[in-house]
Amino acid sequence: MPKLHVKVAPGVGGKIPSSSTDANRGNKIQGTGRTRSTVNRIQMYKTKAHKRDRKGKIIEGAGDLTSRTPEVGAGRIAPNRRWFGNTRVVKQQELSEFRDAVAKVSHDPYSVLLKRRKLPMGLVAETDKNRDGARLQLLETETFEDTFSKKKWRKRPKLGNGDLGELARTADERGQHFETSTADTRLKDHVERDEDRDRCFDKGQSRRIWGELHKVVDSSDVLLQVLDARDPAGTRCEWLESHLKKEAAHKHLVFILNKCDLVPTWVTARWLKVLSKDYPTVALHASVKNSFGKGALITLLRQYKRLHDDKKSISCGLIGYPNVGKSSVINMLKGEKVVNVAPVPGETKVWQYITLFKNVFLVDCPGIVHESHSNSESDSVLKGVVRVESLKDTSPVFVPAVLKRVEDKYITATYGIRDWSDPDDFLTKLAKKTGKLLPKGEPNHDATARKVLHDFIRGRLPWFVTPPDPRETENEEQDTVEATVDQDLSKLRSSKQFDNASDPSLAVSQVSKSESQQTLNPNSDAADLEWDASDEDDLEEIS
Numbered sequence: 001m002p003k004l005h006v007k008v009a010p011g012v013g014g015k016i017p018s019s020s021t022d023a024n025r026g027n028k029i030q031g032t033g034r035t036r037s038t039v040n041r042i043q044m045y046k047t048k049a050h051k052r053d054r055k056g057k058i059i060e061g062a063g064d065l066t067s068r069t070p071e072v073g074a075g076r077i078a079p080n081r082r083w084f085g086n087t088r089v090v091k092q093q094e095l096s097e098f099r100d101a102v103a104k105v106s107h108d109p110y111s112v113l114l115k116r117r118k119l120p121m122g123l124v125a126e127t128d129k130n131r132d133g134a135r136l137q138l139l140e141t142e143t144f145e146d147t148f149s150k151k152k153w154r155k156r157p158k159l160g161n162g163d164l165g166e167l168a169r170t171a172d173e174r175g176q177h178f179e180t181s182t183a184d185t186r187l188k189d190h191v192e193r194d195e196d197r198d199r200c201f202d203k204g205q206s207r208r209i210w211g212e213l214h215k216v217v218d219s220s221d222v223l224l225q226v227l228d229a230r231d232p233a234g235t236r237c238e239w240l241e242s243h244l245k246k247e248a249a250h251k252h253l254v255f256i257l258n259k260c261d262l263v264p265t266w267v268t269a270r271w272l273k274v275l276s277k278d279y280p281t282v283a284l285h286a287s288v289k290n291s292f293g294k295g296a297l298i299t300l301l302r303q304y305k306r307l308h309d310d311k312k313s314i315s316c317g318l319i320g321y322p323n324v325g326k327s328s329v330i331n332m333l334k335g336e337k338v339v340n341v342a343p344v345p346g347e348t349k350v351w352q353y354i355t356l357f358k359n360v361f362l363v364d365c366p367g368i369v370h371e372s373h374s375n376s377e378s379d380s381v382l383k384g385v386v387r388v389e390s391l392k393d394t395s396p397v398f399v400p401a402v403l404k405r406v407e408d409k410y411i412t413a414t415y416g417i418r419d420w421s422d423p424d425d426f427l428t429k430l431a432k433k434t435g436k437l438l439p440k441g442e443p444n445h446d447a448t449a450r451k452v453l454h455d456f457i458r459g460r461l462p463w464f465v466t467p468p469d470p471r472e473t474e475n476e477e478q479d480t481v482e483a484t485v486d487q488d489l490s491k492l493r494s495s496k497q498f499d500n501a502s503d504p505s506l507a508v509s510q511v512s513k514s515e516s517q518q519t520l521n522p523n524s525d526a527a528d529l530e531w532d533a534s535d536e537d538d539l540e541e542i543s
């Protein structure tokens with residue numbers, strides 16, 4: 001039988017000590033993993049702060065409590081992370097995996113992060129702060145060893161400023177930068193910059209309107225940004241989107257592509273594809289009697305309510321450019337006229353609350369235009385931001401812009417005139433045809449131009465901004481919907497055809513479900529099933 005050689009650690013009497021807290025066990029014996037210094041430290045913590053005799057009387061230590069007893073040695077208490085509340089130690093790798101996972105989810109418009117308060121979101125947000133330069137990016141510029149280990153070489157923290165004078169200068173510069181970037185001063189600069197510009201072109205930019213917008217944003221859980229299907233990119237407020245991402249990431253943003261009855265099917269379908277990459281998008285024709293997309297929108301709102309089950313009710317704010325149809329969307333959802341609608345911008349003056357269901361409220365907002373949009377005068381008029389009646393002069397720029405956007409064949413189809421040489425000739429011919437004449441039979445160019453502008457804004461003259469081709473950016477398969485490129489625009493105004501105008505399924509994409517995530521799907525049947533029984537009336541109304 002082979003002899004067993006046992007290597008004995010230097011212990012008392014040459015034996016292997018049995019206790020793992022015996023300092024004589026030597027370094028890292030037989031898988032215990034405790035070094036001599038660790039064992040010594042643990043035993044140090046065992047030293048009690050004070051000793052008591054059999055009767056419980058303190059006889060050693062705690063000199064402050066019993067001044068008559070001698071102070072012998074100081075007791076130590078082992079540190080415990082439970083002192084700091086509900087904490088957990090995570091490794092660097094775990095943290096970066098968590099950051100990546102949460103960043104991925106929070107950038108996906110179809111995933112909703114629930115129970116944010118239970119997740120250490122600060123750890124994710126920290127990276128963004130770093131990016132802004134608000135914090136020093138220590139670990140991005142130096143290695144962990146150089147920064148924190150025992151071998152760290154840097155003795156003083158990097159303050160970014162050498163002396164007090166430099167600090168004061170930096171603070172001054174930052175203060176000036178802040179002032180110039182606030183909305184009020186931007187508006188002031190804007191007016192000062194362009195004093196000749198008529199004030200009517202600054203509609204939707206006043207402090208009062210922006211105050212109303214912030215009230216709506218603050219009080220809403222879901223924000224419905226209404227876009228005009230004829231020019232979605234031109235009526236989109238990107239500033240507000242980035243503001244929401246930064247300041248209120250927990251609020252949900254949804255695009256509503258309204259007035260899709262005024263554009264061909266393929267245009268709606270393409271815009272849906274383009275916009276739904278950024279946010280859930282629903283195509284809509286906001287009309288009380290003859291609507292399109294109402295069911296999809298209501299289902300989506302229900303899903304948001306389900307996500308916020310902890311709340312009694314949710315509020316959905318309607319925001320967007322003036323005259324895009326925010327109030328019309330509310331009337332459509334309610335199925336009756338509850339708020340004023342007008343074919344002129346600025347009809348909604350203040351925010352207003354409307355009850356959609358007992359636990360879903362709608363908030364109407366006046367139309368807003370962000371100063372960064374830098375609309376030219378003709379842009380403002382053609383987007384319907386400015387009331388045509390308030391224009392001092394109509395013909396010089398606006399009518400040529402209309403003639404540029406609308407194809408000749410549609411102008412001929414609408415007005416029955418053809419072969420005009422220039423905008424003036426066009427106005428003369430139209431004035432004669434419609435009987436808009438001044439004394440002595442002179443054609444009234446001003447009145448005719450106003451009529452053309454009204455027709456353009458209200459959708460009588462068909463036009464749209466061509467959407468970007470999704471195939472240009474990503475090699476997508478041939479889309480069958482696009483075979484209808486040459487569809488006759490005039491036919492599309494009949495609502496029957498527009499029942500197929502857009503495929504609401506384009507407005508969603510599937511994502512995997514997990515504990516803290518849920519999928520949004522406007523067409524989800526499950527959402528209907530889980531809806532309150534008390535809402536059955538609404539269901540009937542939708543069907």
Ligand SMILES: Nc1nc2c(ncn2[C@@H]2O[C@H](COP(=O)(O)OP(=O)(O)OP(=O)(O)O)[C@@H](O)[C@H]2O)c(=O)[nH]1
Nearest residue numbers: 259286323324325326327328342343346347348367
């Ligand atoms: N063809 C068509 N017209 C629409 C649609 N939705 C709204 N409109 C018209 O657009 C005009 C403006 O609608 P409003 O609902 O008052 O627009 P708003 O965004 O509330 O306007 P502000 O009060 O300026 O903010 C009205 O004449 C509506 O009839 C739509 O889906 N199709």
